[in-house]
Amino acid sequence: MFGRVSKDIGNGAFQVGSVLLDLRTAKFTVLALGVGLRTGNSQGWVAGPGRDGLVVASQGARTGLPALAGGAGTGPSMDDVVTMSEDGRVLGGQTVDGTGQIQAVRWTCTRA
Numbered sequence: 001m002f003g004r005v006s007k008d009i010g011n012g013a014f015q016v017g018s019v020l021l022d023l024r025t026a027k028f029t030v031l032a033l034g035v036g037l038r039t040g041n042s043q044g045w046v047a048g049p050g051r052d053g054l055v056v057a058s059q060g061a062r063t064g065l066p067a068l069a070g071g072a073g074t075g076p077s078m079d080d081v082v083t084m085s086e087d088g089r090v091l092g093g094q095t096v097d098g099t100g101q102i103q104a105v106r107w108t109c110t111r112a
Helices: none
Strands: 002-010 011-021 027-033 046-051 054-060 061-062 081-084 091-095 101-108
Touching: 046 081, 054 081, 054 091
Parallel strands: none
Antiparallel strands: 002 011, 011 027, 046 054, 054 061, 081 091, 091 101
């Protein structure tokens, strides 16, 4: 089961992270700090908005998702990731194009 955790870091600020709960053992595993959980998979990959735009992350690794060419990169209010394949290689969501219109997007990851 996926969830979000927040930690008070003082002055009214919080650090947000994504966690995975193993229902059999009741053990929490922190998957990624600084990523607002939107979607994830059982492999421990999560995707969603970060301070630096949309990201996909796993425990110990993260990478940004590209915006559309000429896109505004408007951030979490308009850009979003809502689905992820079980292997983490295909993500679906939306982002803003160069004219300011919201467009459906499919990101496909390849392994080097």
